[in-house]
Amino acid sequence: MMRGNRTLTIGVSLVSFSVMLFLLSVIWTPYDPLEINPELSLTGPTSSHWMGTDEYGRDILSNIIVGSRTTLITGVLAVVICMIVGVSIGIATAMSPKWVESPAIFGIDIVLALPTVLFAIVLAAVYGPSTFTAVFAIGIALSASVAQVTRREVNVILLADYVVAARASGSRIPRIVRKHVLPNLRASLFVQASSASAIAILAESTLSYLGLGTPPPDPSWGRMMASLQQYLIADPIFPLWPGLAIVITVLGFNLLGDGLREALDPTLRRDVE
């Protein structure tokens, strides 16, 4: 019981840390993240540049702070897309007759078989790299697994006695979806949304790392990672910063999902006798 709350607390703290970076980036950064200072190229951490500077002498801390925008916007938008698309497809296939369900499952399986990053690379190659292309590709790719999980959960819920009982008291399909299916799906949806955002953030970093995500000059943790790792031998601390930022955010979203699941299940709740 304590574990559930602690997981949630750590998850919320880590995620709010990223959110605070995001808010901070709107009002203030230590330096202009795009300001080039050739004479300050690749300095280690100093009192004026806490995380050091990159090969162009840009302040790494400022870039990390501004990079949180790309990360969070990608995470949130990709999750919104994959939840809306995935949950609607999942519920619709679970409730439709067999001759609709089987081909739909086949289609979902095909999308599932495509690796998320590969799908995004194809889209980026066709439409050119941009944050939006990345978000769209990640959202669609993730919606397949969301649809799959949702369909299975809904199938279980539809067989539950309380759904039969609800029909026996006169509820029709729309009411059953609203009052019984969605609430009982809720815990699973939160977990899925949370882990989907973790995957989305990781996928965006990967794409940017490969040069297929957010184009320069907008700072992105993945691209910072790619450019700073070239100086790994000079000082291993350079790629540590964007790496740490990615790990904290991804971990935060994963823990948030786990914590939420436990907090939302009334049978696991402690505040009631």
Next chain:
Amino acid sequence: MTLLQVRNLTIRFGQKLVVDDVSFDLDAGQRLGIIGESGSGKTLTSLAIIGLLPDAAAVAGSVVFDGVEILNKSDGELSSLRGNRIGMVFQEPLTALNPLMRVGKQIAQPLRIHRGMRMKAALARAIELCARVGLPDPERLVRSYPHQLSGGQRQRIGLAISLACNPSLLIADEPTTALDVTVQQEVLKLINELVREEGSALMFVSHDLPVVSSMTERVAVMRSGTMVELATVGELFSGARHEYSQKLVQAARRSDDDFVRVSRGGRA
């Protein structure tokens, strides 16, 4: 006046015949017990009456409720009967309640659907219904979740839901099987009282002959999908015609005798 008329009801799953040519009548305010072992088709018969058979089931025959044929009705048409004119109590009171919805709202649902009541009015009525089914402290109780209640309390909630709209027919499918024996007696007594006060007809499905005979006037005995005997409780105990019914009566008598012997201090 005939409330429910079941004629040649036959249910198949693929090639498997699970209910075979079952016919019976139930008048308004009358009580009928359906008894049989598991797999005898008694639950499927009751599900057919409210049109909630699984999609895989193929149904033939006719079920007429209050002059309306049920079997060819669409789900939408049937849902205006369910929970309104026909109430149903389920066997497993925990799983028949939505675990994430407060019980007050679950009682309010049929009222909102069939009576078009607003949530506030429906909840007020839910509190009255809770008091009616003998639940203590109903104002507090309607705010609890199913897992916070005992088995007996949950089944009382189930009764409150099924009786919310004063149905003319109450179908109780093994309503006390999942309960402790002492709680079972209380719930049976409650069903007895409520059905009498509401003037509803009762279809009581069970595998337990003593329970059925204490609740109903007539008993239909089912075995592997067929109705082998339909008689009054008196007729059944004085002279059951079918071999299976005779065995049931003997078993009921024997357990009764054992009970008497044990309670007098003898050995069973």
